[in-house]
Amino acid sequence: MTLPKFSRRTFLSTSAALAAGAAFGPLPARAAGGMTVGFIYVGPKDDFGYNQAHAEGAAAVAAMDGVTIVEEENVAETTDVQKSMESMINFDGASLIFPTSFGYFDPHVLEVAPKYPDVRFEHAAGLWTEGMPSNIGSYFGYIGMGQYLNGITAGHMTASKKIGFVAAKPIPQVLLNINSFLLGARAVDPSITCQVIFTGEWSLAVKEAEATNALADAGCDVITCHVDGPKVVMETAAGRGCYICGYHADQSPLAPEKYLTGAEWNWAGVYPKMVQTMLDGGTIPNFLRGGLADGFVKMSPLGPAVTDAARTQFEATKAEIMKGGFQVIKGPLKDNKGNEIAGAGEGFAEDDIRLESMDYLVEGVIGATS
Template sequence: MRRILPKRGGWLLLFAAVFATLFAAACGGDDDDTPASTAAGGATTASGAATKPVTIGFLYVGAVDDGGYNQAAYQGQLAVEKLPNVKVIKAENVPESAEAERVMEQMIQQGATIIFPTSFGHLDPAIKVGEKYPNVTFLHQGGLKTSKNVGTYFGASWEANYLAGIAAGKVTKTNKLGYVVAFPISQTLLNINAFELGAKSVNPAVTTTVIFTATWCDPAKIAESVKSLKDQGVDVLNQHQDCPGAGIQAAEKAGMFSVGYHVDDSKLAPNGWLTAATWDWTKLFVDLVNQVRDGTYKVSQVRQSMADGVVKLAPFGKAVPKDVQDLVLATQKKILSGELEIFAGPVKDQGGTEKIKAGAKQPPVTELETMNYLVEGVIGKIPQ
């Protein structure tokens, strides 16, 4: 009846033959391709080594053209590629798991001595791989801990969101702003809170309604969230998603204003575009690479801000009146000069509890990055 069976036997034999050969070869001890030997060679310790060829690896959790988070980091990669004597290798869609460890090791085998793991979940794998390759430097995006050769960097995107909040608070006609957010993590909560604080600084009546979509990139769900906000009278949209394009288009279609994130998407919303908090990693990446190459890099948690140019405010759309633009730019100057601290006390959470005491200065960035509450004026609950 089932004549396939003998054929399957043939299959097995062939597989068996192939793999038996290979694994036998593995045990035979051909040491010429041991990974560690390639890795150690490229260590950069002495100064003046900047001209020595170096290979740099970039890991992304999504696609580098997602029009968002990963694309912003990829722009930084492109700047690094232009440096002399630099070879860049990249891997996208690297899950935050064993795959990440393997990809980093494969990069090291290809000679990489500097690795940029750009997703939060790549941190633990980087630390693990780092223990094995002490001569490789890992520069992790957004991480909150370091090891001997794993440092981190990030930028205060919330500063730009505070400014966007000012613009939003000024242009809203309904006093209702909306924020479509992937997940309730500290970085998203910081952005939401800064946005509401900025809006409230110019318009005490304004509220921000939050929707958590529970996915980093599902354009259909984002579009539906925008419509749900619109139904509630929200007329300004902000987002913290990896792919904000669909939301911006939906907002434009619904006649709402929109604030972008990660990259400048103003072309998607010719009428309603306000501005965006965008990343410019180019200078920071190049600086970090140069430091590692000439041996001056010290493992640390680099936190840059608008003042350093890592976070930028995208050009205003025509929906932002001139006086509002001036107000935003004036406030930006105050932030840049340190005159204005966004999270200086008092900051109250939704229940009215003072999370940052009145008169207190703004907590250090690494402390802010553990924020776990929404401020007064934000409507919505952190799902538990």
């Protein structure tokens, strides 16, 4: 069956919007002269993880004068997200949308954005490149530095000299986190190794628990992760008597005695600035990045178990990173297959674009990317 070039969804939403417009006059959000911002999450917004971090940013935006937010949770990385974006635009009058999940970008944001040139799309993760529609922006934080600091506390606290990482998928940002975690620990003791287990999915509770148990069985005694909702990993690891380092958001309430520190997003410090830029009539840069110093990323307060030696090195390194230009990936460094990553004197600062195409695990990480 072939249909003429005609999108039923566009037709329906347009005609419904027209009908609503005829019945109630202009939509309220637009009528108030304010701005409506839409947030779309791939999971629940209180998952102690990725989505919660974004939702905390959304809450900070909601507190601004003249700004209304609309949120939708559990939106799959399928055409569902296109539907959500279009309905936020057409029915809620959103002029700025944050589709927060990695997989929303290609092809969904890329497909919807050209249809709505007046709407701004801001996507987390560094996927925007020159030549893509200019109403799309991509922003991200250098959270690998946070994992480096996690690694420093882990390096002090591990007795077995083996630390563990539960990872979702071997994409560059995850690999950078794993490598940074190990290199942080090796800054304390170069004999430390890091076992990584990939679960293959962003959110799979049973597999994450199994992976955490496997790490504990292998002798890892400090564990961190990069999955969407770290709750299961944190609780399972603490239950096995391991120390834990958080990720995405503050997980210390889950196991306060075992929690060392955590690498957190600070979207509550970033989103209001982006929205303010638009309210002032400015344009958000298409390519926006920041680290600890810029307030994109923050660390959880150090837990009660952290020793004084760990605290001292943690604070000193953090101060070093805040100055800018700090290099986690620096030579001489090999990957875990023996290939050279960086020669002596060579290094990558956090904003080095080459880090965003990382495809290796450094020497000392036990695991493979495929």
